[in-house]
Amino acid sequence: MHLTTNIALATIGTLTAKVQAQTTDWTTAYSKATASLAQLSLQDKINIVTGVGWNDGPCVGNTAAVPSIDYPELCLQDSPLGVRYGTNVTAFTPGIQAASTWDIALIRQRGEYLGAEAKGCGVHVLLGPVAGPLGKNAQGGRGWEAFGPDPYLTGVAMEQTIAGMQGSGVQATAKHYILNEQELNRDTMSSRTDDRTMHELYLWPFADAVRAGVASVMCSYNQVNGTWACENDETLNQLLKTELGFKGYVMSDWDAQHTTVGAAVGGLDMTMPGSDFNGGTILWGPQLLTAVDSGQVSESRVDDMVTRILASWYYIGQDAPGYPVINLAAAVQDDHKDNVRAVARDGIVLLQNTGGILPLIAPKKLALVGSAAVVNPAGPNACTDRGCDTGTLGMGWGSGTANYPYLVAPYDALKTQAAADGTTLSLDSSDTTTNVTSTVSGADAAIVVITADSGEGYITVEGNAGDRNSLDPWHSGNALVQAVAAANNNTIVVVQSVGPVILETILALPGVKAVVWAGLGSQESGNALVDILYGSTSPSGKLPYTIAKAASDYPSTPVPGNDSYPEGLYIDYRHFDESNISPRYEYGFGLSYTSFTYSDITVTSNATSGPATGTIAPGGREDLFDTVATVTVTITNSGSVAGAEVAQLYVSLPNSAPASPPRQLRGFDKLSLAAGASGTAIFNLRQKDLSYWDVVSQNWIVPKGSFGISVGASSRDLRLNETITTS
Ligand SMILES: *[C@@H]1O[C@H](CO)[C@@H](O)[C@H](O)[C@H]1NC(C)=O
Ligand SMILES: *[C@@H]1O[C@H](CO)[C@@H](O)[C@H](O)[C@H]1NC(C)=O
Ligand SMILES: *[C@@H]1O[C@H](CO)[C@@H](O)[C@H](O)[C@H]1NC(C)=O
Ligand SMILES: *[C@@H]1O[C@H](CO)[C@@H](O)[C@H](O)[C@H]1NC(C)=O
Ligand SMILES: *[C@@H]1O[C@H](CO)[C@@H](O)[C@H](O)[C@H]1NC(C)=O
Numbered sequence: 231m232h233l234t235t236n237i238a239l240a241t242i243g244t245l246t247a248k249v250q251a252q253t254t255d256w257t258t259a260y261s262k263a264t265a266s267l268a269q270l271s272l273q274d275k276i277n278i279v280t281g282v283g284w285n286d287g288p289c290v291g292n293t294a295a296v297p298s299i300d301y302p303e304l305c306l307q308d309s310p311l312g313v314r315y316g317t318n319v320t321a322f323t324p325g326i327q328a329a330s331t332w333d334i335a336l337i338r339q340r341g342e343y344l345g346a347e348a349k350g351c352g353v354h355v356l357l358g359p360v361a362g363p364l365g366k367n368a369q370g371g372r373g374w375e376a377f378g379p380d381p382y383l384t385g386v387a388m389e390q391t392i393a394g395m396q397g398s399g400v401q402a403t404a405k406h407y408i409l410n411e412q413e414l415n416r417d418t419m420s421s422r423t424d425d426r427t428m429h430e431l432y433l434w435p436f437a438d439a440v441r442a443g444v445a446s447v448m449c450s451y452n453q454v455n456g457t458w459a460c461e462n463d464e465t466l467n468q469l470l471k472t473e474l475g476f477k478g479y480v481m482s483d484w485d486a487q488h489t490t491v492g493a494a495v496g497g498l499d500m501t502m503p504g505s506d507f508n509g510g511t512i513l514w515g516p517q518l519l520t521a522v523d524s525g526q527v528s529e530s531r532v533d534d535m536v537t538r539i540l541a542s543w544y545y546i547g548q549d550a551p552g553y554p555v556i557n558l559a560a561a562v563q564d565d566h567k568d569n570v571r572a573v574a575r576d577g578i579v580l581l582q583n584t585g586g587i588l589p590l591i592a593p594k595k596l597a598l599v600g601s602a603a604v605v606n607p608a609g610p611n612a613c614t615d616r617g618c619d620t621g622t623l624g625m626g627w628g629s630g631t632a633n634y635p636y637l638v639a640p641y642d643a644l645k646t647q648a649a650a651d652g653t654t655l656s657l658d659s660s661d662t663t664t665n666v667t668s669t670v671s672g673a674d675a676a677i678v679v680i681t682a683d684s685g686e687g688y689i690t691v692e693g694n695a696g697d698r699n700s701l702d703p704w705h706s707g708n709a710l711v712q713a714v715a716a717a718n719n720n721t722i723v724v725v726q727s728v729g730p731v732i733l734e735t736i737l738a739l740p741g742v743k744a745v746v747w748a749g750l751g752s753q754e755s756g757n758a759l760v761d762i763l764y765g766s767t768s769p770s771g772k773l774p775y776t777i778a779k780a781a782s783d784y785p786s787t788p789v790p791g792n793d794s795y796p797e798g799l800y801i802d803y804r805h806f807d808e809s810n811i812s813p814r815y816e817y818g819f820g821l822s823y824t825s826f827t828y829s830d831i832t833v834t835s836n837a838t839s840g841p842a843t844g845t846i847a848p849g850g851r852e853d854l855f856d857t858v859a860t861v862t863v864t865i866t867n868s869g870s871v872a873g874a875e876v877a878q879l880y881v882s883l884p885n886s887a888p889a890s891p892p893r894q895l896r897g898f899d900k901l902s903l904a905a906g907a908s909g910t911a912i913f914n915l916r917q918k919d920l921s922y923w924d925v926v927s928q929n930w931i932v933p934k935g936s937f938g939i940s941v942g943a944s945s946r947d948l949r950l951n952e953t954i955t956t957s
């Protein structure tokens with residue numbers, strides 16, 4: 231179902247990975263689309279670009295069939311982590327957990343399986359992956375759907391996910407484009423950022439998505455610099471279609487279109503769902519026909535929309551006979567839960583492990599505390615679109631979710647382990663401190679599970695309207711941990727969270743010996759946790775964001791009005807580094823049960839200073855993606871158990887570049903090593919990785935001078951330094 235065919239090799243980011251060739255290429259796809267277009271009436275064309283209306287089809291978005299060219303009723307369906315409303319589908323891990331693994335193979339496989347399940351349900355277009363929000367606001371409600379606030383890691387994850395999904399035969403959708411960083415007022419606000427920040431942060435991962443051949447890009451609800459994102463000539467026609475050479479089509483987020491003519495000339499190609507949510511206002515359909523008849527929109531613009539949509543369908547090979555019929559009840563889970571467990575497990579980040587309290591070895595008596603230790607007593611899918619924080623937390627809430635086919639909570643998995651070990655396991659899942667002392671007293675260790683949740687703004691959970699109101703644990707988590715740690719000196723705190731949480735109160739407690747950042751493990755979260763707690767796998771996740779000492783240390787929060795992005799390039803670790811703020815746990819941090827040494831850095835480079843000169847191909851000027859330098863480092867597992875290390879490469883631009891973040895992630899490589907074994911981490915730097923965006927010449931430029939190249943175990947644990955010099 232998800233087997234590879236036509237394997238070709240391509241360099242992706244720092245790694246050489248298998249890329250499944252598409253059934254065809256864009257040139258062939260465009261020829262087929264052009265030939266089909268010639269057979270269409272204007273009404274056919276309007277039908278292809280206009281959704282059939284809200285709640286008027288089997289999927290969240292649908293367009294009508296055009297039998298004369300064998301074009302089907304197109305099914306567009308949420309979400310980035312599984313087939314929403316599917317009744318026999320896998321609930322994959324959220325994007326942020328995939329990012330937390332830094333494991334290209336697992337991220338790729340997650341994409342392949344997502345695509346396979348969507349196709350199996352007859353879905354043509356799956357609405358993911360997400361690179362917007364990028365995550366500049368730690369409190370932003372939907373950051374967990376994406377891959378964290380570094381554009382390089384996000385770009386690699388986008389490229390791998392899209393290649394996986396589309397290799398399985400489903401069209402991917404890169405969303406939400408662009409500058410959509412908060413839920414508060416997302417339908418009305420205007421965001422703007424300076425041109426350099428736009429290119430180096432927010433547009434960057436979309437460039438990787440386009441390079442991966444993404445079929446569609448979804449424009450977001452907000453305005454960009456005073457113009458709606460779904461009719462924004464600058465972001466759609468100039469940046470996306472011209473500068474990045476995007477061949478696919480732009481679809482609106484649901485009801486994010488505001489005008490008939492403005493959207494058409496502004497670069498929108500497909501409107502979804504085709505009406506507003508009352509089935510009332512329809513901006514294309516008959517309105518677009520009228521606009522063409524009156525000459526306000528040229529028919530050639532409509533032809534371009536249709537060509538892009540049809541070409542994408544051909545590009546993915548969906549014209550081949552036998553595409554599954556639309557059936558959201560199709561049984562498509564296969565063995566995909568293995569990927570969920572692996573991502574849930576390898577995305578867990580061990581933050582603290584005093585005295586080697588972990589891994590646990592057959593404790594006699596174990597206590598487990600917290601409502602998040604068990605499944606919501608009303609059932610794992612009791613809250614529509616996961617819109618509550620009741621029971622164990624495996625994903626945030628909103629349209630970016632899927633039904634759990636089952637949900638293994640920490641208690642379920644620990645019970646099994648305890649039975650095997652002969653451990654007495656006691657549970658208090660009340661979240662109150664009333665009985666905690668008696669539950670945890672005398673236990674060899676006490677595990678307390680706390681949460682922080684967020685989601686999409688159409689649902690408010692415990693007073694949080696999408697974005698989080700604070701970065702504190704929910705349900706008085708600090709007080710719960712305090713009570714546990716007062717009564718048990720071997721307290722292990724497990725955090726299930728959508729993003730950063732301020733941990734200072736918890737870390738100040740002498741009874742807290744370990745902090746396990748479990749993130750969002752979806753349906754397998756309990757099993758993944760036990761894998762780590764008992765050491766069947768050494769933890770290998772690294773933080774895909776910074777955990778600060780105080781919420782005020784972050785450079786931005788969701789704002790009530792418009793957002794001019796005053797922090798510019800300085801988001802997440804770029805800000806902490808620039809402003810010399812000590813984080814509690816820095817970007818890229820994560821402990822292991824073993825230890826790794828770094829040695830023997832080598833650098834080969836033929837990078838030269840100057841602007842990009844290549845022709846535009848999907849993703850941007852072609853030479854930006856040429857490998858211009860290779861860095862290698864020897865990593866040795868110097869501890870006593872097997873483990874995996876994510877080696878990270880950060881680049882510091884030379885002084886001749888305009889003022890820039892002190893260092894920026896530009897490569898990573900995850901190596902699995904037996905105790906005592908060594909391996910070579912390889913980082914291939916592309917020309918773009920050594921460039922900055924020059925606002926005057928409107929081009930990427932490799933500056934002249936000496937680049938700092940630092941390789942290490944996190945953004946602040948830089949073990950080896952070298953330089954690359956350009957003349
Ligand atoms: C925003 O729009 C104004 C007015 O059109 C323009 O002068 C300015 O350059 C734009 N800013 C950005 C960041 O695009
Ligand atoms: C937000 O920006 C829009 C578009 O530029 C403008 O019309 C509106 O007045 C601004 N709102 C605020 C609160 O500044
Ligand atoms: C899911 O599909 C499997 C395999 O066909 C079947 O055994 C199972 O009953 C289905 N589950 C549901 C909830 O429909
Ligand atoms: C505390 O324990 C008592 C006695 O077992 C029980 O009746 C009560 O419901 C418990 N309270 C909570 C909040 O769990
Ligand atoms: C925890 O350790 C401290 C310091 O050794 C000790 O004073 C305290 O009594 C211990 N608490 C418990 C519950 O054992």
Ligand SMILES: *[C@@H]1O[C@H](CO)[C@@H](O)[C@H](O)[C@H]1NC(C)=O
Pocket residue numbers: 834835836857858859860
């Ligand atoms: C430039 O160096 C890179 C990295 O060592 C290498 O892969 C590439 O082939 C070189 N290109 C040329 C034109 O020599």
Ligand SMILES: *[C@@H]1O[C@H](CO)[C@@H](O)[C@H](O)[C@H]1NC(C)=O
Pocket residue numbers: 938940948949950951
């Ligand atoms: C490498 O450089 C960074 C500064 O960029 C510094 O913090 C670190 O200590 C250096 N590492 C070594 C091993 O010199």
